[in-house]
Every structure is written in structure tokens, then in C-alpha cells.
Amino acid sequence: MRIAIVGAGALGLYYGALLQRGGEDVHFLLRRDYDAVSRSGLKVFSINGDFELPVVQAYRSPEEIGPVDLVLVGLKTFANDRYDELITPLVGEGTLILTLQNGLGNEEALAQLFGAERIIGGVAFLCSNRGAPGEVHHLGAGRIVLGEYCPIDPERVVSLVTMFTQAGMECRSTDDLKRARWEKLVWNIPFNGLSSLLQHSVDQLLSVPATRKLVRELMLEVICSANAQGLSKPIPVEFADSMLEFSDKMGFYKPSMQIDREEGRQLEISAIFRNPLVSGAQQGLEMPRVEMLATLLEQIESSFISGGSSD
Amino acid sequence: MRIAIVGAGALGLYYGALLQRGGEDVHFLLRRDYDAVSRSGLKVFSINGDFELPVVQAYRSPEEIGPVDLVLVGLKTFANDRYDELITPLVGEGTLILTLQNGLGNEEALAQLFGAERIIGGVAFLCSNRGAPGEVHHLGAGRIVLGEYCPIDPERVVSLVTMFTQAGMECRSTDDLKRARWEKLVWNIPFNGLSSLLQHSVDQLLSVPATRKLVRELMLEVICSANAQGLSKPIPVEFADSMLEFSDKMGFYKPSMQIDREEGRQLEISAIFRNPLVSGAQQGLEMPRVEMLATLLEQIESSFISGGSSD
Numbered sequence: 001m002r003i004a005i006v007g008a009g010a011l012g013l014y015y016g017a018l019l020q021r022g023g024e025d026v027h028f029l030l031r032r033d034y035d036a037v038s039r040s041g042l043k044v045f046s047i048n049g050d051f052e053l054p055v056v057q058a059y060r061s062p063e064e065i066g067p068v069d070l071v072l073v074g075l076k077t078f079a080n081d082r083y084d085e086l087i088t089p090l091v092g093e094g095t096l097i098l099t100l101q102n103g104l105g106n107e108e109a110l111a112q113l114f115g116a117e118r119i120i121g122g123v124a125f126l127c128s129n130r131g132a133p134g135e136v137h138h139l140g141a142g143r144i145v146l147g148e149y150c151p152i153d154p155e156r157v158v159s160l161v162t163m164f165t166q167a168g169m170e171c172r173s174t175d176d177l178k179r180a181r182w183e184k185l186v187w188n189i190p191f192n193g194l195s196s197l198l199q200h201s202v203d204q205l206l207s208v209p210a211t212r213k214l215v216r217e218l219m220l221e222v223i224c225s226a227n228a229q230g231l232s233k234p235i236p237v238e239f240a241d242s243m244l245e246f247s248d249k250m251g252f253y254k255p256s257m258q259i260d261r262e263e264g265r266q267l268e269i270s271a272i273f274r275n276p277l278v279s280g281a282q283q284g285l286e287m288p289r290v291e292m293l294a295t296l297l298e299q300i301e302s303s304f305i306s307g308g309s310s311d
Numbered sequence: 312m313r314i315a316i317v318g319a320g321a322l323g324l325y326y327g328a329l330l331q332r333g334g335e336d337v338h339f340l341l342r343r344d345y346d347a348v349s350r351s352g353l354k355v356f357s358i359n360g361d362f363e364l365p366v367v368q369a370y371r372s373p374e375e376i377g378p379v380d381l382v383l384v385g386l387k388t389f390a391n392d393r394y395d396e397l398i399t400p401l402v403g404e405g406t407l408i409l410t411l412q413n414g415l416g417n418e419e420a421l422a423q424l425f426g427a428e429r430i431i432g433g434v435a436f437l438c439s440n441r442g443a444p445g446e447v448h449h450l451g452a453g454r455i456v457l458g459e460y461c462p463i464d465p466e467r468v469v470s471l472v473t474m475f476t477q478a479g480m481e482c483r484s485t486d487d488l489k490r491a492r493w494e495k496l497v498w499n500i501p502f503n504g505l506s507s508l509l510q511h512s513v514d515q516l517l518s519v520p521a522t523r524k525l526v527r528e529l530m531l532e533v534i535c536s537a538n539a540q541g542l543s544k545p546i547p548v549e550f551a552d553s554m555l556e557f558s559d560k561m562g563f564y565k566p567s568m569q570i571d572r573e574e575g576r577q578l579e580i581s582a583i584f585r586n587p588l589v590s591g592a593q594q595g596l597e598m599p600r601v602e603m604l605a606t607l608l609e610q611i612e613s614s615f616i617s618g619g620s621s622d
Contacts, residue, residue, distance in 0.1 A: 021324075044398060067337050197607065198607065198610045198611070198614075199614075200610065208610070210605075210606040210609060210610075211606060211610060214602075214603055214606050217603075219601070243501055287599055288528070288599050289600070291525075292525055292528075292600050292603055293602075293603075294507065294521075295521040295524075295525050296509065298521060299509045299511065299519070299521075299522060300509070301602075303509075303510075
């Protein structure tokens with residue numbers, strides 16, 4: 001399959017590398033890593049075993065790639081205003097667009113530009129960080145859940161699941177993409193938010209009783225709003241506890257938003273916080289702690305972002 | 312009246328200076344400002360007119376002062392474990408102890424050590440900062456509300472009000488000290504908390520719609536818990552709006568907890584946050600945003616306080 005990776009951060013580089021190793025024809029659209037990757041390829045340091053791709057197809061612009069079968073979108077959501085510019089040249093008649101981005105609102109924005117029928121949503125539970133240019137670190141997990149944005153032909157998702165699985169990823173399909181998105185928000189909202197605000201890693205947040213309690217309270221607010229969204233079946237309250245246990249096993253891990261703050265990048269506040277808050281409010285539900293966290297993050301962000309576009 | 316000032320920060324220095332100018336026999340227990348004040352007295356820069364006290368009775372230990380008629384306590388509440396050591400030498404038979412400290416729990420702790428009958432509570436609405444050693448800046452307000460901790464003889468409060476008023480302070484008595492304390496918490500909790508967490512001054516917090524909204528929501532949580540405490544009459548919801556208007560007039564003002572953070576001091580989290588949270592919980596009331604703010608502040612504090620005692 002001819003695949004373009006748009007937004008080659010930790011997630012895009014890692015999944016793209018696995019797909020290329022699995023025999024797919026992968027084309028990486030790069031900025032920061034372009035020089036290193038075109039010179040010496042890609043090095044993956046993974047808990048499942050390191051590997052190297054000495055030759056990688058690297059590009060600076062989507063026009064050089066042209067139409068593909070699958071666009072895999074790993075952009076930071078604050079760069080979603082670049083969808084048109086970055087994705088349009090990649091879209092041909094049968095092109096599918098798979099967004100593995102965080103939060104809510106990505107499928108909707110892509111559907112508006114490219115048509116709902118070609119949009120597939122994916123939720124990735126992946127612990128990974130970028131390393132030096134041309135390097136990516138896979139620290140844990142990696143499971144992907146895929147679903148059609150607009151149910152038309154579930155076979156398309158089935159064949160993507162097959163391809164991802166053959167490439168060595170843990171991947172399954174879902175009939176309820178919305179539920180999968182909200183399940184991930186149950187993790188993303190407390191951990192991305194608090195880690196970025198306090199500059200504490202996951203294990204630090206979980207080791208202090210008061211912050212552990214706050215993490216759980218944030219999770220419960222998210223679960224409550226999720227269950228007002230007309231999911232196929234509700235997310236049980238116990239999901240919060242299983243997410244806490246899952247996170248206990250992560251050890252020292254910095255969520256992406258903590259790293260975004262350390263590196264002075266914009267924070268994914270709209271997708272991870274504001275859009276879910278709007279969805280909650282549309283069902284008459286407040287999330288007081290989530291909203292407070294969003295407001296605090298916006299203030300923190302405005303103190304280190306001068307405005308303008310960001311990598 | 313023979314008066315000792317214990318905890319001569321901005322509040323203690325300012326009110327002590329006014330009392331001395333008003334003709335009272337004031338004795339200042341000092342640490343940071345001892346050298347400057349014993350050498351050159353005290354300079355007050357006030358919106359009501361600057362003045363200078365060239366000779367001030369300054370001490371390093373309470374034993375040098377001995378028993379007084381009135382102990383005015385302006386200590387930071389995280390130093391309340393020093394009540395015994397700092398106040399005991401000042402207490403004689405008829406000594407009154409007036410705490411003008413922030414938050415809840417101060418009268419209770421003083422009553423336990425020195426007897427409830429001699430404790431007077433005071434709530435000060437004062438905008439002041441310390442300047443260079445021997446200098447204090449009065450930036451706005453200054454009103455004091457005084458009440459008996461344990462109603463015995465209201466005449467004692469009346470004569471204190473008279474003395475404070477004659478010294479040029481705006482001062483009145485209250486029959487409901489608890490209500491006055493909670494009214495001040497309606498201001499202290501949002502503004503001290505958010506200014507310290509975000510390092511934003513009052514005007515910055517009020518100028519951004521999302522933080523202004525959060526300030527008001529925090530105020531409403533405090534009012535709700537206050538009204539569960541058996542006050543003589545409830546605090547109306549409109550009090551939040553009048554506090555917002557009052558704060559709009561402050562302009563650029565850094566609350567004490569913001570300055571405490573800037574100067575690497577402990578934060579008054581117990582008195583201003585945790586004790587009110589306990590009082591709320593005792594009446595079955597949660598304050599989710601207030602609790603979240605307390606938890607976040609504790610994490611921030613632990614990142615810059617290594618432990619041990621603080622000035």
C-alpha cells in the first residue's frame with residue numbers, strides 16, 4: 001500500500017517505520033527530521049526490539065509525494081489549520097485518510113475538507129518520544145483502535161487492521177469510534193493536562209495521594225460526559241481504576257503535552273480539552289475540574305507562546 | 312496601650328506603624344527588618360500619604376518585650392507552630408491576642424494555647440507589600456473587622472475599634488467573626504491561589520474571560536460552603552460580583568501568595584485552603600475547584616520548598 005505519513009512526530013515516525021518494515025511503500029513528510037532521515041534513515045529504539053531503516057523516502061512537501069492509498073495523520077492538533085495545504089496533494093480517488101491524532105474534532109475537520117466517506121479515525125495508546133533527528137523511542141504500549149468516521153464499508157477498516165497487524169502492531173477495529181475517542185480522553189485529560197501544568201511525570205502524579213485523587217476525579221468527569229454522548233454502551237466507572245492501574249505500570253513517563261511545554265510548543269488544548277467540554281455542555285454536562293485545567297493550561301501556554309505557527 | 316507586633320511583615324509593619332503614630336506604645340518583634348528599623352526607624356509609603364517613624368522599638372526576641380496589653384499577630388500562618396515560643400513571653404494577666412492572619416484555624420490554635428477568652432479575631436482587607444528593610448508599602452484598602460472569638464465582653468472589641476479608628480484605620484466590630492473570615496476567603500481563595508499558581512496579578516486574572524469566570528466559580532464554591540457553617544445571615548451570591556468589582560479597582564496588584572511564591576516562601580495553603588475544605592466537608596459540601604487549586608498549589612510549593620522552617 002502506498003502510504004504518506006503527515007505529521008512525523010514520535011507517533012508518525014514510529015508507526016510509519018513499522019509499516020515500512022512490514023513491506024509497505026511509506027513516504028514521510030518531514031520538517032525537523034528531513035536532513036537526518038534522508039541522509040541516514042530512521043532508527044527505532046523500542047521495548048519490542050530496536051531496528052533501523054537505512055533508506056527512508058523523505059520529503060519536504062506533499063506535492064513531491066502525490067496521491068497515495070492511505071494518508072496517516074499524526075500532526076499535533078494545533079496544526080489542523082494546515083490540513084488542506086498538507087493533505088490535498090496526497091488525495092486521489094480512492095485515498096483513505098486515517099487520523100491518529102489526539103482528542104476530538106479531527107475527523108470532523110478532515111471530513112469537511114475531504115469528504116466524510118474517506119475518513120477513518122484511529123485511537124493510539126502509544127508511549128513514544130522523539131529522540132535526536134532520525135531517531136524515535138518507543139517506550140511502551142502501542143495499541144491502535146480503528147473505526148470508520150461515517151459507517152459505509154467496514155471492510156476498509158478490516159483491511160487496515162490486517163495491514164497494521166501484519167506490520168507487528170496490536171490493532172483492532174471498533175464500531176464505536178466515539179467511545180474509543182472518549183476512552184482515550186479518560187487518560188489524556190488528566191495526564192496530559194496535569195503533567196504539562198505541574199511538569200510532573202505520570203509516576204510523580206500517581207505517587208502523591210492528592211494528585212492521584214485529582215487524576216481519578218478528572219477521569220470520572222470525563223466518563224460522565226462520555227456516557228452522555230450516546231455511546232453504544234456506557235464506559236463503566238471502573239474504567240478509571242483500570243486506567244490508573246495501567247498508568248502505574250508506565251513508571252517514569254512524560255506525556256506528550258509535558259514535552260510540548262518543555263520544548264515551548266503549543267499545547268493541544270482545543271482537541272483534548274475544549275472540544276470535549278463543548279460536547280459535554282451540549283448534553284448539559286459540566287466538567288468543572290476539566291474546565292479549570294483547560295483554563296490554567298491556556299494561561300501557562302500564553303506565557304511561553306508568543307503566537308504564530310509552531311512545529 | 313502597650314502593644315507587641317508579632318509577625319512584622321507588610322501587615323504587621325503597616326498597622327503597627329499607624330498605631331505608633333496614633334500614640335500607642337508599640338513594640339515590634341523583627342527578623343529581616345531588625346537592623347534597618349533599629350537604626351533608622353520605619354518608612355511608610357501609603358496611598359493615604361507617606362510618613363516616617365524615625366524611632367521604633369525593635370526587638371529580636373519576645374522576652375525582651377515582656378507582657379503587653381495587646382499582641383497583634385501578623386505571622387504567616389505556616390509559622391503558627393511558633394505561636395507558643397513567640398507569644399507566651401508577651402502574655403500577662405489581662406493580655407488580649409488579636410490575630411489578623413489569613414484563613415481559618417488561627418483563633419482555634421491560639422485559644423488552645425492561651426485560652427479562648429483572650430482571643431480576638433480580625434479580618435484585614437489590606438493591599439500592602441514589604442519594601443526594602445525598614446520600608447512598607449500601603450497600596451490600597453486597609454479596613455479591619457474585629458470580633459470576639461468567644462463572646463464574653465463585647466466592650467473589649469469596642470475599645471480596640473476605637474483605638475484603631477483613632478489611629479486612622481477604618482475599623483468596625485462584628486458579632487459574627489466566622490462570617491467575616493469566610494467573606495475574606497471569598498477573595499483570598501481565588502486570588503491568592505490563582506495568582507500564585509499562574510504568577511499572574513489580580514488585573515491579569517480579571518482581564519482574561521476564562522480566568523475571570525474561574526475566579527467567580529471559585530468564589531461561588533466558597534460562598535456555598537460558608538453558608539453551610541451556621542452564619543448569622545447567609546453571604547448572598549451577589550457578594551461574588553461585588554468582590555469582582557472591588558478587585559477590578561485594584562489594578563496591578565500581586566496578592567501575598569504570589570509574592571510568597573516569587574520569594575520562595577511557603578504558601579499559606581492550610582489556613583486559606585485546607586482548613587476551609589475541612590469545614591466544608593464537615594457540612595457535607597465539596598468544593599471541587601478549591602480542592603483542585605489546593606492540590607496544585609501543594610505540588611508547586613513542593614517544587615521550590617526543600618522543607619524546614621521558612622521566614
